[in-house]
Amino acid sequence: MTAHTEVVSGPVRRPRNLAASIIGSIHDDATATALGFRGGTVAGSVHMDQFAPLLLGVFGHRWFETGSLSLYFRHATMDGEPVQAFVESPGVGETDPQIRSWATTVNDTVVAEGTTSVGQPSAPSALRNRDLRPVRPAELRILSQLSPGHSLGELLQAPDADRQRSVIGQGAMTEPLDWYTGSSPWGGPIASPSTVVGLLYTRLLADTKKAMGEHVGLFGAIEIRFRSGPVLLDRTYRVTGEIVALSQTPKTEAMWFDSRAFDKSGTLTAELRMMLRQMKESSPLYQERAARG
Numbered sequence: 001m002t003a004h005t006e007v008v009s010g011p012v013r014r015p016r017n018l019a020a021s022i023i024g025s026i027h028d029d030a031t032a033t034a035l036g037f038r039g040g041t042v043a044g045s046v047h048m049d050q051f052a053p054l055l056l057g058v059f060g061h062r063w064f065e066t067g068s069l070s071l072y073f074r075h076a077t078m079d080g081e082p083v084q085a086f087v088e089s090p091g092v093g094e095t096d097p098q099i100r101s102w103a104t105t106v107n108d109t110v111v112a113e114g115t116t117s118v119g120q121p122s123a124p125s126a127l128r129n130r131d132l133r134p135v136r137p138a139e140l141r142i143l144s145q146l147s148p149g150h151s152l153g154e155l156l157q158a159p160d161a162d163r164q165r166s167v168i169g170q171g172a173m174t175e176p177l178d179w180y181t182g183s184s185p186w187g188g189p190i191a192s193p194s195t196v197v198g199l200l201y202t203r204l205l206a207d208t209k210k211a212m213g214e215h216v217g218l219f220g221a222i223e224i225r226f227r228s229g230p231v232l233l234d235r236t237y238r239v240t241g242e243i244v245a246l247s248q249t250p251k252t253e254a255m256w257f258d259s260r261a262f263d264k265s266g267t268l269t270a271e272l273r274m275m276l277r278q279m280k281e282s283s284p285l286y287q288e289r290a291a292r293g
Helices: 029-034 044-066 161-169 193-199 206-212 284-292
Strands: 002-004 007-009 067-073 083-088 098-105 110-118 151-157 217-226 237-248 252-262 268-279
Touching: 007 044, 044 067, 044 083, 044 098, 044 110, 044 193, 044 217, 067 098, 151 206, 161 193, 193 217, 193 268, 237 268
Parallel strands: none
Antiparallel strands: 002 007, 007 083, 067 110, 067 217, 083 098, 098 110, 151 237, 217 268, 237 252, 252 268
């Protein structure tokens, strides 16, 4: 890490498109280019792993216990495209600081921007402070069967330890901390930020995705927050969630949802706020309307 006045920067890394083999997804070159992207995209959650060493340097291991990382994604990167992460330095003596965080390409295109914090900062995070611009479900097509307050259900799930170890073993994680595979200050190995996202997202939205019908989606914004962390790889958590808001842009429909992980004692361990974009052009519901027009 290198300190530049009040900004701390990490090294330039080359995040990998770990889902390139999923045909028909935004990570698949053919699908992505057909929708106007340069190629299959790197998942936003992959970029979050690049911040971990910076946050440990700024906040210490306390970040994995009560920290947050809140990012809105601005630019989709391709496999191996160089990216650099940055955070501001907190003020001297601040006990619960919240600081700016962002990532750019080597030509200074902003990949993601937002905030990171530790403890209980007085100001809301970047995503909690954002105008979600809700719309009536009747205005939507892909998300027409969903509405704010809709429960995403409840499940028991452990972090995907095998996947985390495999990604690290392949040399495909930008910043593989020793704590992800061996002992940590909390005992056994812990989940990386991207693995925390997977725990709080992947299986929880299975039924919701069915309700959307055929479409191509991508991450628009992600916030993870540890309440009594970290998330341990060898633990099973109770995961719950609900839809917060539905919105749209000219090219996408967007769903905001919150989810939480509780340990076996019922203690809240970690939270997620995510915005998922659904590409209108990818849905038969929009193609049919265009054909009739």
